[in-house]
Amino acid sequence: MATSSYGLIATFDTAPEIYQAAQKVRDAGYKNWDCITPFPVHGLDGAMGLGRSLVPRISLVGGIIGFCTGMSMIFWTGAVDYKLIVGGKPFFSPMFAFPVSYELTILFTAFATIGGMFFLNGLPMHYHPVLKYKDIKRGMDDTFFIVIEARDPRFNLANTKALLEQAGGKAITELEA
C-alpha cells in the first residue's frame, strides 16, 4: 500500500450539499473517509452511515471495575487487613460499602469515558495530512470538505474523483501523504 497520496479532498459550499454528497459516498461503500465542517451539521452522522459510538461500552466496563474496586477495597481493609468494630456494625456489609462503591463507579465511569473517547478518536493529534491543504482553514469558517483516504479498499483515483465530482464536489485535489 505504499502510496505517496493520502487521498482526495473535495470542497462544498453549503451544509445541504455536503449532506447529500455524504449520502452518496456512504452508499458507494467507502469506510475510510470524513467530513470537515465549520459547525456541527445535524444528521450528518446518519448521512455518513456512522453507527453509535463505542464509548458507552468502555464506560460500562469502567463503571463495573469501579464498583468492584469499591466493594473489594472496603472488604479487604475492614474485614481482612485491619479488623475494627465501628458503631457495632459488622466488619463488612454491602450497606456501608455501597456509597463509596457508588462514588467509585461514577469516578471510574468518567475516567473510562474520557479515556475511551481519546483512545477511539485518536486525539490529541499534532499532525494530519489534510493540514497541508492550502484552503483547509476555510473549513473553520465557511467551507465544507469531504476527504476520502487512499487506504480505503474502494479507493481508486479516477473512480473516486468521478464520484466526488458527481456528488457536487469542487476543487477536487489530491492530498500529499
Added chain:
Amino acid sequence: MSTPAAPSSTPPAAGKFLLIGVAGLAATALGLVISGAQNVAYSYLVGFSFWAAIAIGMMMLILIHHVFDANWSVLIRRQFEHGLSAFKWLALLFLPLWLASVFYQSDLIWPWMNLDHVMHGGHTVGQDVLYTKKASFLNLNMFTGMTAAFFVIWMWLSARLRKASFSQDADGDLKWTHMNRKTAAFGIPLLALSLSFAAIYWIKSLEYHWYSTMYGVWFFANCVRGALSCGVLIMIWLIARGDYRGIVNKNHFYSIGLLVFAFTVFWAYVTFSQYFLIWNANVPEETFWYNLREIYADGTPSQWKYVGFFILFGHFLAPFLYLLSYKHKVTPAYIRPAAIWILGVILVDLCYNILPALKDAHGDPLPFLSLNLLWVLTSVVGVGGICIWSYLKSFPTTKLFPIRDPRIGECLTYHE
C-alpha cells in the same frame, strides 16, 4: 385509518373501561364479606395509591414541562392532560376509606384515629407519648381537612392546566402558554408539598411511630416513574392506533426512556438513603419499620424479606441494567416490557409500604402471599378502570396534540 394530523380520530371505546372499573370495585366489595373490612380496606388503599401516584406524576411532568419550557414533550403532555381528568374520580374513590373511618370503625385503617386503639404491648394510642406529641398533626380533623385540600389543589391545578392548553388549540393565543408557565411556577411547590403530605397521611401514618424524612421523596419518585411508564405505553398505543404514527420518532422515545432511567436511579437513591441512614443509626423507633418487613417477632424471616429483595433487584437493578442500553430505550418493542415491569414493581413497592401495617394477633404482619393480594388486584382493576375511562372520555374532546403550542414545531422535528 385516520390520518396522523386529523384533529380527532375515532374515539376509543371508553365505556368498556367503566364496566371493568365497576366490576373491579364490585369484586373488591365482595372481598368485604370474604376477608373482612380491614384487610380489604388496606388492599384498596394500595390500589388507590397506585393510580393516585400515576395521576400525581403526570401532573408533575406537565408542570416540569412548562417551567423548563421544554420542547420534546409537547406531544405526550397532551395525553398527560387527559390523564389529569381522573382527579375528580380519585377524590370520589377515596371517599369510602374516609367514610369507613368516620362512620364504621375509626381505627379500621389508620389506628391513631381511635385513641382507645390498643397497641401491641397493651397501652392505648391515647397513652402513647409518640402519639400525643404528634396529636395536633395526626387527628381526624387535620386528616379530613388536609385530604380535602390535596384534592382541591390537584383538581384546581388540573383545571387550570387543561383549560389553558385546550383553549390554545382554538385560538393559538400565547397568553395560554404564559398562564401555564405561571401555574407551573407555583404549582410545583404546591404539588410537592401536597403529594408529600398525602404520602405521610395516607401511607406513612399507618405506622405512626416511624420517622423518615425521605418518605415524600420516595412517593414522588414512584409517582413520576409510574407516570413516565404510562406515558411510554400511551405513546406505543397511539402509534399502534395510527394517531401518532410517523409523528412520534425514536428521539421522543429516547428522551422519555432517559427519564424513566433517571427516575429508576433516583428512586434507588432515595430508597437506599432511607434504608441506609436507618440501618446505620440503628435507632429502635426507626428500625422497627424494617424489622417488621423482614422477620417475625421470633426472629424467623417472613415473606416480606423476600419481597424487599425483589424490590431491590426488580425495582432498581433489573430496570437499571436493562435501560442502560440505547437500543432498549428507543425501540418501542423493547421499552414496552420495561414500562409494564416498572408499573408492576411500583405496585409491589406500595404493597411493601402499606400491607405490613396489617398485623395478626401476635403483632406480626400478615404474609404477602394471602387473599389480600387478590383484593389488591381487584382494587387496581377497579380504580384503574375508572381512571382509564376518565382518560379515554377526555381523549376525543380535544386535538390529538397541542397544534398551536409555540413549541409544537420543535417537538415534531425533535432530534437529540
